[in-house]
Amino acid sequence: MFVCGWPITLVLFRLFGPATSFPFSTNTPAPPLSSQILPPSTFPSNHPSLPSSLTLSPPISGPKEPEERVHCPLTMSPSSLVVRFGDPVAVNCSLSETGSSLVLGWAVQQDFQQTTVDSFLVWTLDRMNSWNIEAVCFALLEVEGQCQMNLPATVYSPPDSVSISFVDHSGPMSEGRPYTLQCKVQNVAPVKNLTVTFYKGQTALGQQQSNNTNKKPVSETFTLDIRPSKEDDGVQFWCEAKLELGPEGPKPPPVVESQKLNAVVFFGPHLICPSKLKVKEGESFPCEVKGKPRPSVTWYRDGQVVALPAHSNRKHAGKYTIWTKGLGQKNFTVEVEVLSGRGTTNCYTTYIPVAVLFIQMIFRL
Known part of the structure; x- marks a missing residue:
């Protein structure tokens, strides 16, 4: 010793x-x-x-x-x-x-x-x-x-900023078409500890991480492919960048969020109506065409432009063609069958006055 x-x-x-x-x-x-x-x-x-x-x-x-x-x-x-x-x-x-x-x-x-x-x-x-x-x-x-x-x-540094946008696209989207979201993270270190999450509203769409081992601050872009539907019209897309630094790191972990990107989705025209329609006499056709931008709609029967009846009867049965023009042009065909008997709305309209008259007669007796 x-x-x-x-x-x-x-x-x-x-x-x-x-x-x-x-x-x-x-x-x-x-x-x-x-x-x-x-x-x-x-x-x-x-x-x-x-x-x-x-x-x-x-x-x-x-x-x-x-x-x-x-x-x-x-x-x-x-x-x-x-x-x-x-x-x-x-x-x-x-x-x-x-x-x-x-x-x-x-x-x-x-x-x-x-x-x-x-x-x-x-x-x-x-x-x-x-x-x-x-x-x-x-x-x-x-x-x-x-x-x-x-x-x-x-040694870490949270991102200076986080932003979200579409790759090579601006303005409204069309339903069903592919688009790419990009989340840009500026000056973060170490980027290998960064987790980027894409959101639609409050729903997480996916997470991504970087393979970059640089310990100094770097800027990176993360991307995610989407295909919007008509239900996505009006939703907000955004992303967040979180530094996961382990048990010795700050609690909660540093998080920086992007701005919210409001989605505008063009869709349609869509016909809300069965191809084989059954209605009762006195009822209207419960058919609607939806789309964005709002489509124009024209009904044809036997090659002639017709207006939909407010109160159908037997003569309104037959085959109809609906021509629509909005985001695109679409044609639909509906076969209408008119059943005998009054429609629900008209039945109520008929029976209520009769019931009132019957009650008055009882009280007079």
Whole structure:
């Protein structure tokens, strides 16, 4: 076991090599957590020399699997870092076993920021200004030697804006034809954590994600193919972009919604009427032609333009052709059969006065 009184300067020289400048403005000692004491800023100089047989190598940020796994009694709080670009950072690295370490330190971006002989050390930044951060907490143990723990880090930025539109189309749509919705997301990071959802009203139409692994902000466009129906006339299409950053991320996750896109769908003409129609005498034909724009409708019988009867009778039976013109031109054929007996409406009209007269006669008796 090594003597804890060796000169710390020699330990640092063998451990770190020549000093390099740190790219962040965080070279000042980190403030302590509420329940901790700051490590000493100076170290004793009257300690015995470090044995010449001790050789140390600086920690590396990339993962490397040793032949024999070294017990590393390090813990981090938080265990992973999720920070918005420009926000402050504070991560505590501590030893879970006291009295086992000669040196504890943080290495960030391959430059060593801080070291201590205490059992904990807080790495802090006033402002996160890097999109690809690499931070490692390391320790020189008395028995096991050197060990380290990488800090998983995600630097994020919600989208600046989200918008929705149609690809190469503006104005009304026609039912049954293919169209492509596009959702544009501006300046988001990391885009691989982004989920884009398309909506029709409050109904989700589909979700999409990006395969882009760029950690810096990028802009991407997501598309969805649709075929509108007449029921879609007047609905609103929109999309939302959500950053899914895991359990260490903000709650709720950052979400940015697009504007609502009001859909206008041209459809028809559609004939609302059975092809074989049965009506009673005295009834009208319950036929209607719907469409947008409103179609013009002309009824033919035996090649002649006819008006629909308000009160049908036997002579109105036969084969009718309906010519319509709206979004397109369509012709329909309806065979009408008129049944004997008065229609419902006319029956009520006849029997009500008779019933009233009958009641009056009873009261006179």
